[in-house]
Amino acid sequence: MSLPLTQVTLEARKPKNKNDSLVQISNHLFTSLGLNKNNLQLNIKLGKKAIQTVVQPVDLEPPNLMLFPENILKNFCLPTQSFKFQAIYRDDLLTLELGPVFGLVTDFPSTKQEEPHFRSIHTFCEELHHGITEIGGFFYVFSFEEFLNQGYYLLNGKWKSFEHPIPDVIYNRIHSRKLEQSVPFKQFRKKLETMMIPLFNERFLSKWEVYNQLFQEKHLLPFLPKTKIYTKENLYELTDEYETVFIKPVHGSQGRNIIKLKKEDEIHYTLNTSIASLNENSSSHYYLDEIHNLIRPILHNRFFIIQQGIELVSYDSCSMDFRVLCHKNLNNHWQVTSIVARIAAKEEFVSNIARGGKMLRPLKVLRTCLGPKNALEVLTHMKELAMETASIISNSQTGITGELGIDIGVDLDGKPWIIEVNSKPSKNFEDGLGKIRPSAKALIQFCTLLAFDSTFVKED
Structure with a gap:
């Protein structure tokens, strides 16, 4: 699907009076958007708010310029400054849509005086701001408790508090599973449904849920490690079948609370764990009952x-x-945007960066491990398997996954094996080198799709 969007530059002008509704548009842009000189009264929609205006084609430079009276910017809850937006004219609705207005919801320490810090995604939020500002759109960060009251917008390198516009789309980066299950967050989600604002990646995934969804796809069974809910009976069954087993929380992340059991002889096992309270036991040999x-x-x-x-x-x-x-693109298709090899720290059995792991380029590592002949083939297979996995998981979810x-x-x-699927992947593992990374660009594309293609949202 290709959206016929036009990039526009929006600048403020002093209003002639407090009810000034005249929007001046360059002649070039007026023609490019397909506006009609016989009907100069139209709605301008930004985010979920529409304002009635009178448009006037005039000679302006640059050719894609629009001049808005400051009072209209204020009605849209925009700071008084210049912006780039994507635009499309809906002739049947006499509406000029500008966007996307992209909100990111997360949890962070409340602050009245100081600039907020968005925890592990703070730098990523800056990256999203720069990425969407470059191609056209408006990005801000907010906490769900302050929705429609207060958000944060990056201005001159500082996150400034302001009353934010109603967004076209919201990206969920809540850090806590517990918070997502709280009554206030559920009320926030209900409010979004009422306002018809799409929220994507609306929740953390459960390891057991993911396994069962993939298990239904028979062609993926060869790539899935055998998995069961932990019980004493299943502990005996899987340790009898395999030399090594892992015990993991269904709701867990960042390599926390994982136990690795390895068979040392017919009756004894060693235990390795990322659980601090069990670490002193990791060098001992145990019977299964003891474990x-x-x-x-x-x-x-x-x-x-x-x-x-x-x-x-x-x-x-x-x-x-x-x-x-993996991300969905403007065509609503899954694509691989990044792949890295994660190398565990010495003495660690999990490779998570949060536990001291490091990143290397995948092809370099695969050439070292498997030889140059097989490395590219294995990398290609991994990418295909990841996209297939992403498609199955997203189709199995009730909400929107991007x-x-x-x-x-x-x-x-x-041979590749599917170990885990995460709906809130870390933003610290890609090497950005100060550039807008492919993952950020892909998220902006997906938000643009959700903002402008209303049929897509309805279908979901």
Whole structure:
């Protein structure tokens, strides 16, 4: 799907009176947008708000310039400055749409005096601002408790508080599963439904839910480690079948609270874990009953899975997997926007960057592990598997999904395995070098699609 959008430059002018509704448009832009000189009264829509105006074609430079009276900018809750937007004219509605207005909802410490800090995605928010400002649109960050009252907009390198416009689309980057399940957040989501504002990546994913959705696709079964809900019976079953198993929380992230069991002989196992309270036990040998009793307090009132361990290729004797970042584009198709090899820190069995892992270019690593002949073929296979996985997961969700991080391991034969799928992938693993990264550009594209293509939103 190709949206016929035109980039416009919007500048403020002093109003002649407080009710000034005259918007001046360059002759070139007037023609490019397909506006009609016989009907100069039209609605201008920005975000979810529309204002009745009178448009006037005039000689202006640059050729895509629009001049707005300051009072209309104020009605749209925009700062008084120049902007770039994407625009499309809906002749049947006599409406000129400007956008996208892109809101990011997250949780961060409340501050009355100081500039806010958006925790692990702070730098990424700056990147999104610069990316959308460059191509046309408006980006801001807000907490769901302050929706429609206060947001933060980057101005001269500082996040400034202001009453924000009603967004076309909202990107969910809440950091906490617990917060997403809270009554206030559910009320916020209901409000968005009432206002018909799409929220994408609306929740964290459950490992068990993801496994079951992929398990339904028979062609993916060879790429899925055998996985069951943790019980004592399943512990015995999987350890009897495999040399190594992993025990993971169904709702977990960043490599936390994972246990690795390895068979040392017919009856003894070693335990390796990222759980601090169990670390002193990691060098001992245990019977399975002892292990179950040892970890049972950790499992109290929480669901864990137990999963087949795969012997994966390593790098410099360190555990390794690959993070493949997938996004939907303007055509509503999944694409791979980034892939990195994640190398675990020494003495760690999880490769998460949050636990000291490092990143390397995937092709370089695969050439070292599998040889140059197989490396490109394996990389291509991983990308295809990631896009197929993203498509299946997004089609299985009730809401809108536009971004997924897919963790893939590669075994000694070069076969990829789907380890995990994340709806809130880390933004710290790509090497941006100060540029707008492909992942940020893809998110902006997807928001543009959601903002301007109303049929897409209705279909979802």
